[in-house]
Amino acid sequence: GAVVSQHPSRVICKSGTSVKIECRSLDFQATTMFWYRQFPKQSLMLMATSNEGSKATYEQGVEKDKFLINHASLTLSTLTVTSAHPEDSSFYICSARTTTAANYGYTFGSGTRLTVV
Amino acid sequence: GENVEQHPSTLSVQEGDSAVIKCTYSDSASNYFPWYKQELGKGPQLIIDIRSNVGEKKDQRIAVTLNKTAKHFSLHITETQPEDSAVYFCAASIENNDMRFGAGTRLTVKP
Numbered sequence: 001g002a003v004v005s006q007h008p009s010r011v012i013c014k015s016g017t018s019v020k021i022e023c024r025s026l027d028f029q030a031t032t033m034f035w036y037r038q039f040p041k042q043s044l045m046l047m048a049t050s051n052e053g054s055k056a057t058y059e060q061g062v063e064k065d066k067f068l069i070n071h072a073s074l075t076l077s078t079l080t081v082t083s084a085h086p087e088d089s090s091f092y093i094c095s096a097r098t099t100t101a102a103n104y105g106y107t108f109g110s111g112t113r114l115t116v117v
Numbered sequence: 118g119e120n121v122e123q124h125p126s127t128l129s130v131q132e133g134d135s136a137v138i139k140c141t142y143s144d145s146a147s148n149y150f151p152w153y154k155q156e157l158g159k160g161p162q163l164i165i166d167i168r169s170n171v172g173e174k175k176d177q178r179i180a181v182t183l184n185k186t187a188k189h190f191s192l193h194i195t196e197t198q199p200e201d202s203a204v205y206f207c208a209a210s211i212e213n214n215d216m217r218f219g220a221g222t223r224l225t226v227k228p
Contacts, residue, residue, distance in 0.1 A: 006160070042220070042221070043206060043220045044161070044206065046215055046216075046217070049215050091158075093161070105151070106151065106216060108153070108160040108161045108162070109160050110159055113158065
C-alpha cells in the first residue's frame with residue numbers, strides 16, 4: 001500500500017532558527033501533498049496544498065513567508081518553518097493523495113512534533 | 118468551503134459495547150468520506166472510507182453509513198476493545214481536492 005514517510009518525528013529548535021520537515025512518498029508518485037497543523041487535543045487544520053513543480057496554495061491566515069513549502073519532485077515535499085517562535089510549536093502532519101485508475105485516497109505521514117524554545 | 122461537524126467530542130463505552138460517531142458536512146458536492154484513527158503522537162490512519170455512490174460499507178467490526186440527502190455520515194464500531202481507544206476523525210472532500218476534518222472524537226473503551 002501507499003506509504004508516506006515524514007522526518008524528523010521530533011525536533012527542538014531555538015527561537016529565530018529555521019526547521020525543515022520532509023515528507024516523502026515511498027512507493028508512489030504524489031503530484032499533490034498537503035500540510036496540516038494540529039494543536040493538542042484539536043483537529044487537523046489544513047495549512048497549504050503543495051503541487052509538484054508549482055507554488056503551494058496556502059489557506060487563509062497561513063503566512064507563506066513563514067511556512068515555506070517546496071515540492072520539487074513527485075516524491076518529496078518539504079515544509080520549512082522560518083524564524084521559528086514558541087507559538088510555532090505544534091504537531092505538523094503531511095499527507096499525499098494517491099490516485100489509481102479506480103479511485104483515490106489520502107495517506108498521512110507519522111507527523112513531526114516541533115518544539116521551539 | 119466545506120465545513121465538517123463531528124459529535125460527540127468524547128465517548129466512553131464499556132468493552133464489548135458499540136460506539137457510534139456522527140458527522141455532518143455542508144458541501145453537497147463532497148463525494149469522499151474517510152474516517153481516521155489517531156493514536157497519541159502519531160499521524161492519522163485510515164480505517165474505513167465511503168464514496169457517495171454507496172450508502173453503507175462494512176469491514177469486520179467497523180461500518181460507515183452515508184446519507185447524502187441529509188449530508189451526514191456515521192462510524193459504527195461493534196464489539197469494542199480497549200485497543201480501539203483513540204481519537205477518531207471524520208473528513209469530507211470533493212474528488213481531487215483537499216480534505217476537511219471534523220473536530221475529532223476521543224473514544225475510551227473501558228475494560
